[in-house]
Amino acid sequence: MTGQDAWGALAHGRPALTDSNIVRARSALFDVYGSYLRARGGSAAIAALVRLLEPLGFEPPAIRTAVSRMVRQDWLRPVRLTDGPGYALTKRAERRLDDAAARIYRTRPSTWDGRWHVLALEELPTRGARDRLDSSLRLIGYGPLGPTTWVAPRPSAELADILAAERVAGRLFHGEHVGDDTELAARAWDLDTLGANYAEFVTEWLPIVSAVDGSQPAEAFAASQRLLHAWRKFLFRDPGLPEKVLPRDWAGTAAAEFFDEHTARLAPAAESFLSECLTRGTRTRSSA
Known part of the structure; x- marks a missing residue:
């Protein structure tokens, strides 16, 4: 099933309150906060969030459950707004969405100083932590050169928080690659x-x-x-x-x-x- 098929199924039906629907609602909330609400103060009433996600096929129970999860995960915080109870982005969410927006809309300077940011893990994490770390590092722009070595074209402000969350220690380097940068990029990313x-x-x-x-x-x-x-x-x-x-x-x-x-x-x-x-x-x- 393509991404469009999945969204179309939601838009034309009334999905049950399943975990997959809650996960999709959470993802849609990230999109709405990042693409629109961040620039408008980063908060919205829960009633407004329900109205916004209705054209995407989400029912209120899925939206409210997704919001609750995002609060527990420190992405949103409850606030009282003039039009009722609502939710605002946390500082952690603002950093994540700002970084994502810079890459989605390519607002960073296009110049590159020729240096790579390298993360060398001091030890290989356990399987569960390794999978989470892999996903988080890829999201902020790092690619693997080996089991414990990751490289990115620029540092990420989120890296320290990600390592701390998984209780992983690593050494950081920022420097030029002695060799072909094109080959290095092709090795770290397909x-x-x-x-x-x-x-x-x-x-x-x-x-x-x-x-x-x-x-x-x-x-x-x-x-x-x-x-x-x-x-x-x-x-x-x-x-x-x-x-x-x-x-x-x-x-x-x-x-x-x-x-x-x-x-x-x-x-x-x-x-x-x-x-x-x-x-x-x-x-x-x-x-x-």
Whole structure:
């Protein structure tokens, strides 16, 4: 099942309150907070969150359960807003979303000083910790050179927190590679497969997003969020390597342009829907 198939199944049905639906709701909440709410103060009433995720097919119980999990995991914190109880991003969540946004929308400076950030673990973690560490390191842009050695094109502000969470010690180095940087990048990341996946992304999503003209705000919001969700998966696999170490005619460049074009095209209608969802509760209270 493709990513679009999974989202379509949610949008056209009424899913039961299963763990997989809660996980998907949690992921959708990260997308909404990162792409819209972070720039608007990082908080929203729970009623607004329910309204925002409705076009994506999520029922209120799944959304509320996902929010509760995010509170326990220190991604959200309860707050009292003018339109009722709500949830704001924690500092940890702000750091994670800011880093993700910089890579999703490529807002970092494009220059690279030629140095790599290297993490050398002092010992191999246990299996469970190793799997979690692997996922977390890939998400913040590190690729493996060996069981205990990871490399990234730039340091991450989240690295210390990730190592501390898994109680893992490591040594950090920042320096130039004596050798071919292109070969080093190809060793740490499967760039051939990644490039093919970028091309497949455009092929799959072109007819889907092109069919949404932006005349219906809720539809535009849902389409932009589904596109973002599919694009965000590349964060686990693409560290944002400098152009000089990428293969020629890198498919990721065309894919990024495609994502930017349709995100910008759908943005006015999506923002309109967002504003409606965020202000509906306030208007209701004001008129009461």
